[in-house]
Amino acid sequence: MSTRPLAPGELDEWLTATAAAVGKRAYDVAHRLIRMPASASSVHTALGGRTVHAFRESTTYALILLETGAADEAAGILDRVLDGQDLDLVSDTYGIWPYYLEEPLARMARPDTNWADFIGQELVLIMIRHAAALPDQLRQRLRTAIAAAAEAVVRRNVPMSYTNIASKGTFVTLGAGQVLGDPELTRYGRERIERLAATVHDTGSFAEYNSPTYWLVTCTAMSAISQYITDQRSATIAAELVDRLWRHLVQRWHLPSGQLSGPMSRAYRDDLGEEPHLLAHLAKAVGGQPPFDSALERVGDSPAALGLIHTAILGPDAPADVVRQLVTAAPPTMRRELFSRDRVGSTWLHAKNTLGTINFADCWFQRRNLLGYWGANDAWRHPPRSVRLRVVKDDVDFVSAIFSAVQEGPHALWHVGFASPGGDHHVHRNVIPSGEPVPMRSLRVLFEIRGVTDPVIRVNGAPGNSFTLHDQVTVSDDGSTVSIIPAGGSWNGSPPAGRITAGANGVLTVEVELFSAPEPQPIDLSSLDSAYVGGAFSLLPNGETAASPSVSMHAAGNQARWSWTPDAHLELTGRTTVGTVEEHGDTHTATIDRQPPAIPPPTK
CATH class of the missing domain: 2.70.98 (Beta-galactosidase; Chain A, domain 5)
Known part of the structure; x- marks a missing residue:
């Protein structure tokens, strides 16, 4: 990467193009899925270290392709992804996907029920932003998949202290209610975001505190609700939570070292430079001001960079005083x-x-x-x-x-x-x-x-x-x-x-x-x-x-x-x-x- 467009619109274009290039390099045309190494640390899979074809990353790549106008290629990927979902109503894994094509749900060490939330979010965004670009038959399949993912979220009904999944599942159920015209799902989603807000307001903070990874997951989900969900009560609560999330993050931002200080409830790395999604989100929030302009040089070419598309299509919505604190050294x-x-x-x-x-x-x-x-x-x-x-x-x-x-x-x-x-x-x-x-x-x-x-x-x-x-x-x-x-x-x-x-x-x-x-x-x-x-x-x-x-x-x-x-x-x-x-x-x-x-x- 030799240049970095920093103006907001240009930065979105750069983020989308970077994510698209990463996806193109990892895309396996024969399987119509992203090809990547399996997670070596996950308790859910026995395939750690092997090269596999991943459903979640493939769904994100389909969203990226739709954002760049490649609807036909995206449709082929989505058909392949939808084949992987469990649609058996009496199954314990109804509505979720396996991680990888090579390891069906029945063979996983422990199926990950969060995949209804993660993949469901991408499918809802696809239907809200790009339904008109997709064939009728695929749109119907997407509606079926979203309904099943939302039902899996409702059945599980995680505690609101599970901050990132509580947030992501709320977007999935509200989005499903909106896409499907299902008032019961909308009612559930509205009641759920009210419960989430009450949990946060109880202390003014988050049970999954100061997590570089899951702060962004939560913030992205709340931003999606505030921007794309038409239920006004839910959108208003989500916007308030986005504001609170930004104030929570900046409390521990240390400009001299370019790091989030501790303590952290859930972190996978000790170097913020290894969190390209979060760096990109912060860079967009501050309009590319230093040192965040150079931070984008840390964005790598692993499949994780596919997630940059979320920053491109979801505005950070950082309050002005938070932006000042991100770029100004404090006493x-x-x-x-x-x-x-x-x-x-x-x-x-x-x-x-x-x-x-x-x-x-x-x-x-x-x-x-x-x-x-x-x-x-x-x-x-x-x-x-x-x-x-x-x-x-x-x-x-x-x-x-x-x-x-x-x-x-x-x-x-x-x-x-x-x-x-x-x-x-x-x-x-x-x-x-x-x-x-x-x-x-x-x-x-x-x-x-x-x-x-x-x-x-x-x-x-x-x-x-x-x-x-x-x-x-x-x-x-x-x-x-x-x-x-x-x-x-x-x-x-x-x-x-x-x-x-x-x-x-x-x-x-x-x-x-x-x-x-x-x-x-x-x-x-x-x-x-x-x-x-x-x-x-x-x-x-x-x-x-x-x-x-x-x-x-x-x-x-x-x-x-x-x-x-x-x-x-x-x-x-x-x-x-x-x-x-x-x-x-x-x-x-x-x-x-x-x-x-x-x-x-x-x-x-």
Whole structure:
């Protein structure tokens, strides 16, 4: 890409042309479907890594072709896609599609019911924008497919806390009601968006908070409702939610590093430069102003870029004050937001760095419970300089680990305990029942530091690569210092060990190891006498230090209370013993200067 049209109309043309070129390269004429590698990380398919023909991406490509006037080719793809939908009314998978032609629903590891929402959205957009360009017989098939997808959405009726699917399914049902002239579907869709709005208004924020991927899914669905749905009540609510989504996003936008700061409920990457859809959406919102003009250089040629068509046909609708905040560096700011009834996010934004933490959450691989970036005037650096906390069992993120924190400015106290029953590597699947041993070779808390080129590593001020409790580990690079103090912890009575390692892809890891064995051992979490670790964390400009580097811990019964005064007086309480998630929540307390963190009231 040598040129980038930046005026709004030209940008839409560029986005459409880029998406069309990506689709053309991936299109298999013989199968009339997009050809691509199967997802290697999805729990729904057993085809990971193989080359396959994908139904969702093919439907998006059909929409792109219709936008560019290639209706005949689009019609051929749509006929092929519609063949893949389950239209058996008594089937558990009625109304949905498999991921791939090579793996029918009956052979999938776990059919993904979200495909009624994802593919249904594309079909509704096609019918609303391009029905007149399609043959009569295909239009009738599309009506049947949309009706089945909408029925699948209604049958499932997800909770409104499932933000992105709650939003996308609302567009599908409202769109189906409009396309089919079905007042019951319209009534359901209107009632559903009212429920979604009530869920959001309850706290003023989103249960799937600050998710680079699913923020865009939700915003796109709400924009589609506000722009294309004729039910005025639904369109008005959707426009209000779009406004709220933009204000939610900009609260953690860090212009110097070109990143969304933490915390995040659901993220797949730590580099916003690897989210081309979101970058394109932001670029359109700000009219191509720097640094977003150069951000478009990050748009790749993978099939994921097909989704650029949604930004092209759905205006971002960002409020003017949000646009200003996206392109204007702000003074140092501490922000807190109530995401849901028991989730509070804290984010420090500074000219040189940013740090975000969540007060309480599990450690699923999609969580970004402690996440920081640094680098002034360094937007879109790849990879960005970043630090992230993970808890891994046998090198895989461990859902049963429970994280808690309290943060003020660039300083935070953190605690990791463990839940039983609890998830293994997925929040809803692979649950480990209480009392059931699970094979375990290692259990570690990792602070992964990426993007550093020539770091200075110190343990208590001297070079070193190992540490113990109460030691201070510092990693300094490009004007900022990461400081980590593990101040207490135990695994069945044994203290954790610490080491600093340099791994593949330039990742520097500060590891706190709770358990290690040469071969996997059967571990019953619920039988352990103690299982926890905690301490202090800072992300500071070089030359700045915490006023009091020492962290105190007082353990009594099944609780540990951490206390630290880097600037403000921070206190955090967590469990020292394994308990249920609810028991961890009951134990958790956090104060700043002996008061609960002040949270701005939600904007209703």
